[in-house]
Amino acid sequence: MKRKDFNGCVCWITGASSGIGEALAKALSKQGAMLILSARNETQLKQVKNECPHPSDIAIIPCDMEDTSSLPGITLSAWDQYKHIDYIFLNAGMAVRDTIINTETEILAKVINTNFMGAATIARSILPKMIERGGGTFVVTSSLSGKYGIPKLSAYAASKHALHGFFGALRAEHAANGIKVSMLIPGLIKTGISIHALTGEGKPYGRMMESLATGRSPDECAEKILKGDVKEKNEVIVGNSEKFSLLLNRLFPSLMAWIIRNHPLQKLRKLGLIKHDQQQIAIKKEGS
Secondary structure, eight states, rough: OOSSOOOOOOEESTTTSSSHHHHHHHHHHHHTEEEEESOOOOOHHHHHHHHHHOGEEEEEEOOOTTOGHHHHHHHHHHHHHHHHOOOOEEEEEEOBBBBBGGSOOHHHHHHHIIIIIIHHHHHHHHHHHHHHHHHHEEEOOOGGGGGGGGBBBHHHHHHHHHHHHHHHHHHHHHHGEEEEEEEEEOOOOOOOOTTTTBTTTSSSOOOOOHHHTTSHHHHHHHHHHHHTTTTTOOOEOOOOOOOOHHHHHHHHHHHHHHHHHSSSHHHHHHTTTOOOOSSSSSSSSSSS
């Protein structure tokens, strides 16, 4: 029998200090989940904890996903908080907005480590515990950029593509151990990821992209994620018309490639795959 909510479940959320991670923390707490919140900024984590409906059921463990050498120990500390973890929401991420030729190797490595290697290290560290317990679920935040590349988001897209490959393999290898993987693919969500993004030289990008500014709220996104049955689905796509870009890419990859390299927003508007109004732009040009 499927559980209808997350009441009584232990959920660890990385990237919980803002955006989708913060919204997930509040939504899961409302449902009665016991939470472990992680991010680099401990002050912001404490603020998120205090704004949750049941702060007494929340533990805070600061972590930097880029510092992969520290993650095995942090993972064991997270497990020991409640002696098990039912769901790990691997949500932490960063973006670089620049062309490939202008993106320095060190910055590319920073994005790959933060978005992919950190998540992979946590997964490898906790797998023995999950196998011993008989199961667990990884809920991994990807992006439309995890399905196709977009100009000036090469590093971000590469890290998200890597998540699909790694966790797809993990799902296949450990299905018999009761371990599940659900990939989240958000559309346009109004988060600060572009504000906190870097240029290819490592300088702050510092601007909210229009496509994100008019996107859906993180709270709406979290609500749809938790209603998307992440316990059973391999992929949960959260969005509006932008999700049809995935179908277009699957059925007509050459057409999609042409659209992307020739002003994607304008071309997709003409095809009716994008809506631009006060609520949303329904194609994801930026990262989640």
